[in-house]
Amino acid sequence: MNREEMLGVIIEMLGGIAPEADASTLDPKADIRESLDIDSLDFLNFVIALHERLRIDIPEVDYPRLFTLDGAVDYLLQKAPPRK
Amino acid sequence: MAEFRMPSLGADMVAGTLVEWLRRPGDRVRRGDIVAVVETQKGAIEIEIFQDGVIERFLVDVGATVPVGTPLALIAGAVAPAAPAPPPVRPEAVVQAPAPPRMPLPGPGAGRPLASPAARRMAEQFGVDLRALRGSGPGSAIVSADVEGAAKAPRRFDPAEMRRAIGAAMARSKREIPHYYLSTTIDITATQQWMEARNAERPPPQRLLLAAPLLKAVAIALRGSRELNGYYTERGFEPSPAIHLGVAIAIRGGGLMAPAIHDVNNLGIDELMAKLRDLGMRARSGGLRSSELSDSTITVTSLGERGSEAVFGIIYPPQVALVGLGKPTERPAVLDGKVVPRRTIVATLSADHRVSDGHRGAIFLSEMDRLLQAPEQL
Numbered sequence: 001m002n003r004e005e006m007l008g009v010i011i012e013m014l015g016g017i018a019p020e021a022d023a024s025t026l027d028p029k030a031d032i033r034e035s036l037d038i039d040s041l042d043f044l045n046f047v048i049a050l051h052e053r054l055r056i057d058i059p060e061v062d063y064p065r066l067f068t069l070d071g072a073v074d075y076l077l078q079k080a081p082p083r084k
Numbered sequence: 085m086a087e088f089r090m091p092s093l094g095a096d097m098v099a100g101t102l103v104e105w106l107r108r109p110g111d112r113v114r115r116g117d118i119v120a121v122v123e124t125q126k127g128a129i130e131i132e133i134f135q136d137g138v139i140e141r142f143l144v145d146v147g148a149t150v151p152v153g154t155p156l157a158l159i160a161g162a163v164a165p166a167a168p169a170p171p172p173v174r175p176e177a178v179v180q181a182p183a184p185p186r187m188p189l190p191g192p193g194a195g196r197p198l199a200s201p202a203a204r205r206m207a208e209q210f211g212v213d214l215r216a217l218r219g220s221g222p223g224s225a226i227v228s229a230d231v232e233g234a235a236k237a238p239r240r241f242d243p244a245e246m247r248r249a250i251g252a253a254m255a256r257s258k259r260e261i262p263h264y265y266l267s268t269t270i271d272i273t274a275t276q277q278w279m280e281a282r283n284a285e286r287p288p289p290q291r292l293l294l295a296a297p298l299l300k301a302v303a304i305a306l307r308g309s310r311e312l313n314g315y316y317t318e319r320g321f322e323p324s325p326a327i328h329l330g331v332a333i334a335i336r337g338g339g340l341m342a343p344a345i346h347d348v349n350n351l352g353i354d355e356l357m358a359k360l361r362d363l364g365m366r367a368r369s370g371g372l373r374s375s376e377l378s379d380s381t382i383t384v385t386s387l388g389e390r391g392s393e394a395v396f397g398i399i400y401p402p403q404v405a406l407v408g409l410g411k412p413t414e415r416p417a418v419l420d421g422k423v424v425p426r427r428t429i430v431a432t433l434s435a436d437h438r439v440s441d442g443h444r445g446a447i448f449l450s451e452m453d454r455l456l457q458a459p460e461q462l
Contacts (some may be wrong), residue, residue: 018334018336019369021336033390034390037336038387039334039388039390040293040295040388040389041293041295041361041364042364043366044288044291044293044361045361045365047288048288048289048446051288051289052289055286058288060280060284060291061284062281
């Protein structure tokens with residue numbers, strides 16, 4: 001998966017959490033919790049969605065790395081199992 | 085023969101619009117079955133029936149807006165409803181409450197078009213504004229076919245309508261309820277550490293949020309404080325044996341609602357967390373049930389991680405108390421004569437002086453504190 005594909009997955013998952021917002025127009029360096037007004041319950045649902053879609057473990061201590069789109073892409077690419 | 089009536093889904097509801105019957109005359113229904121969908125200023129709500137029997141006939145057509153308490157259908161073979169979920173508000177009381185400044189009824193219809201749940205879901209999926217559509221269904225309700233092919237437009241809750249409803253309920257609360265307020269800082273370091281250790285061993289779907297142990301502590305502490313849990317009606321205070329926590333959930337774009345999690349004192353912590361997640365999803369996407377909006381026995385408002393330090397809430401009538409939980413924060417605390425950083429939360433209580441005094445409230449808050457020092461026992 002390349003950066004663009006990973007970004008696409010993240011935006012799709014965010015769409016399920018905050019359907020009324022357009023995640024594709026977000027500033028990649030902005031805190032998504034602020035820009036999408038998502039609370040800790042939404043954020044947990046976002047992590048669950050990523051966990052189920054990408055089949056990777058996301059420990060709670062790593063949550064801060066998912067706070068921006070850029071950070072989330074970096075983190076998830078590094079965690080995602082390499083392509084066969 | 086019994087009547088199935090338009091329920092009151094809270095002190096702020098005056099009327100509702102029947103959007104859809106989910107059962108037909110002749111159908112056998114059981115207590116708790118969802119039989120109709122009603123549109124209110126809180127969105128489309130699934131309405132449960134409170135008696136067993138057979139639907140004899142419908143008394144109200146789809147599309148009609150009727151006041152709370154209006155019979156919607158006749159149910160044959162039904163014994164008069166055995167204790168329908170505690171009637172929190174006598175509908176008459178709401179209607180007759182001295183109307184403060186005249187304002188448009190916070191009923192549905194003004195801004196929310198009639199639409200079937202399927203049409204609503206589809207509209208949400210495609211970002212279609214239902215208000216821009218002309219319905220072709222019964223009572224000019226919008227059905228799926230109307231949404232298909234409709235132009236793209238941002239979907240919006242009607243924040244103005246919800247704001248009016250909140251305003252009416254809160255104005256009534258401030259008029260009628262002599263509030264008193266208490267505040268205490270609770271050390272949640274133990275709870276936080278217990279939760280983090282537990283979450284580290286579990287995949288995301290099984291992890292807890294701090295809200296789960298906090299809600300559980302509220303529910304258990306309420307067992308010993310019956311003056312805080314129940315309803316105040318014209319007959320005076322009626323304590324509730326069950327503990328149904330209304331959980332305030334903010335709606336993005338403005339507004340809030342406080343659907344109930346039932347019998348929280350009897351739920352395991354994982355079960356409670358699952359219910360909280362489910363409720364959060366449904367509060368925002370529609371699909372709340374009538375009992376969830378009408379039978380909370382106390383409300384908890386939690387500001388979450390990006391909130392303020394403390395919140396002093398306004399009681400939601402006919403309830404008699406509200407617990408406010410501020411943002412979890414590292415604060416200096418004195419432990420064994422030394423100043424150390426501890427994770428803390430400010431818990432507040434707003435309660436009704438017609439029913440309890442500060443002494444009782446203080447006992448409740450210290451009981452919460454005590455419980456949160458041994459989170460593994462929650």
